[in-house]
Amino acid sequence: MKQDRTTVVPRLRFPEFRFRQDWGSTLLSNASVPITERVGNRKLTPVSISAGTGFVPQAEKFGRDISGKQYTLYTLVRDGDFVYNKGNSLKFPEGCVYQLRGWEEVAAPNVFISFRLNREFVADYFQYCFEKNIHGAQLKKHITSGARSNGLLNVSKEQFFNVSIPTPLRDEQQKIADCLRSLDEVIAAQGRKVETLKTYKRGLVQQLFPREGEALPRLRFAKFANNSSWHSQKISSLLRKTAIAVNVEPETTYREIGIRSHGKGVFHKEPVQGKAIGEKRVFHVVQEALILNIVFAWEQAVATTSGSEIGMIASHRFPMYVARPGKCDVQYLKEFFLTQRGKHLLGVASPGGAGRNKTLGQKEFENLEVVLPVSTDEQTQIANCLSSIDFKIATESEKLDSLKGHKKGLMQQLFPTQQAV
Known part of the structure; x- marks a missing residue:
């Protein structure tokens, strides 16, 4: 093997090669x-x-x-x-x-x-x-x-x-390749597990919500099997908008939230002082509210708030709605808007061109009709079922990210630094 540059050595070597010459x-x-x-x-x-x-x-x-x-x-x-x-x-x-x-x-x-x-x-x-x-x-x-x-x-x-x-010599090259290849196989298996869960959820969603033109879903939980049919209701009859304005103090620290597209939930922005917020209108985040990003609602930027957002703020681009007593479960409505039918309705309420021009009209949103069980208990059961799968998907996705991070760190140890090369 012809060597062309000065020798180098990685930070980590397999035991059988530790006392061998540098690469x-x-x-x-x-x-x-x-x-x-x-x-x-x-x-x-x-x-x-x-x-x-x-x-x-x-x-x-x-x-x-x-x-x-x-x-x-x-x-x-x-x-x-x-x-x-x-x-x-x-x-x-x-x-x-x-x-x-x-x-x-x-x-x-x-x-x-x-x-x-x-x-x-x-x-x-x-x-x-x-x-x-x-x-x-x-x-x-x-x-x-x-x-x-x-x-x-x-x-x-x-x-x-x-x-x-x-x-390094050929046998050490092979050892490194075999190690990383086996790790790739574990990563691939974990990736397939995540995709299987996502596929399972998509199939379950199709069964738990009525299809277009049908009054009932194909699958109902046993305790609700004999309940009355589902019905269509306007958002305005199910939810009420809540907007508690924040009087921003220049020297006070605030933390804003944002909403990811495709139902990926709420994220927390870095803390900023009030003077950085300027004249922007902001509102207190209310717990257990349905919240939307009006710029990307058509892309299913919809979520629900939790105790994790207590004390945080949101701009006027993120309207919040709470359930009217006994009318609905906001978690159910979030899951509904993550279906294809829900996505279509969000698009209907977001007229305009593409991208940032398709802004959600809040009046149009409140006039949308959604299909749901009469019983809020059944709504909650559906929401809890889908949320449990979401939790499993998130857990397995974190494992996948951890494996990828482990591989990246391992490669940094198994190969010499770029400066050395």
């Missing part, structure tokens, strides 16, 4: 060979590369095959080969590199840089180096401007193949 560094030009074979008349899937995802068919990413007359000039890439997409992204500002796996053969745009690793190196190990963005840290100095008109960075093949990869 060397190998230029990509010495570790691989460029791929120049053209697709020609072969019928292959034209692909692109998405940061964080890898290879995707062009028809899936762009909605159509964009290869056109350039197709025959595309590069023939086989399983095991690597491709560098020098388009910038948030995840990989200097471009991303992925190894083709499970596709057999594809057609890659010839503006990408394709290469095949020499047999003395472990492909999975190099893929983790690219995932850690070891290449990006070195290419950064060559990028003198933003993306060109075609969206690609001005990185030449010579500059790319001059990237230096920290390389």
Whole structure:
């Protein structure tokens, strides 16, 4: 194995390698060979590369095959080969590199840089180096401007193949790759668990709420099976708006809330002094209220407040509604507005163009008719059922994020620092 740079050492090594020599560094030009074979008349899937995802068919990413007359000039890439997409992204500002796996053969745009690793190196190990963005840290100095008109960075093949990869002996490369691959499998399994829960909830929602044109849901809890039919009621008959204005003191510290889209709930902003709020109208957050973001209500920016928001404030863009006695459960209404039917109604009450122009009209919102059980106990049962699944999804999602964070920290230990490379 030819070493091209000074030796380096990671912070963490497996016990069997701790007393071995320090790592060397190998230029990509010495570790691989460029791929120049053209697709020609072969019928292959034209692909692109998405940061964080890898290879995707062009028809899936762009909605159509964009290869056109350039197709025959595309590069023939086989399983095991690597491709560098020098388009910038948030995840990989200097471009991303992925190894083709499970596709057999594809057609890659010839503006990408394709290469095949020499047999003395472990492909999975190099893929983790690219995932850690070891290449990006070195290419950064060559990028003198933003993306060109075609969206690609001005990185030449010579500059790319001059990237230096920290390389221990092959058996240590394999050990690192095996360790991270096993962790990836755990992360993937946890990701599937989260998606299964989300799919289960979507299916349950379809059963617990009546479908369009139907008076009753397909599924009811046993204790309510013989209850009367559901009915439609205007929001104004179920809720009343509450707005307790705050007299902002310049030197007093306040904490505002916001509402995420897609039913992702309330979030708490950083504390600020009253003088930073200025003339903006703000109101006390009321507990157990239905609250909406009028700018993104059409995107299901709807939530309910809890004891966690006591003492906080919200701007006039976040109207709050409390239940009229005995009329409804606000948690049920939140769950209703997170259904497709609820989303449609929020869109109806948010006239205008796209994005920030689709502002929720509060009068229009109060005139909306929603479908719900006559019994508030049944509303609560539905809300509690769905909330319990939401809690499970949130718990498993936190585990997933924790695993991803563990992997990121482990990679920082298993590879030398960028400065050392």
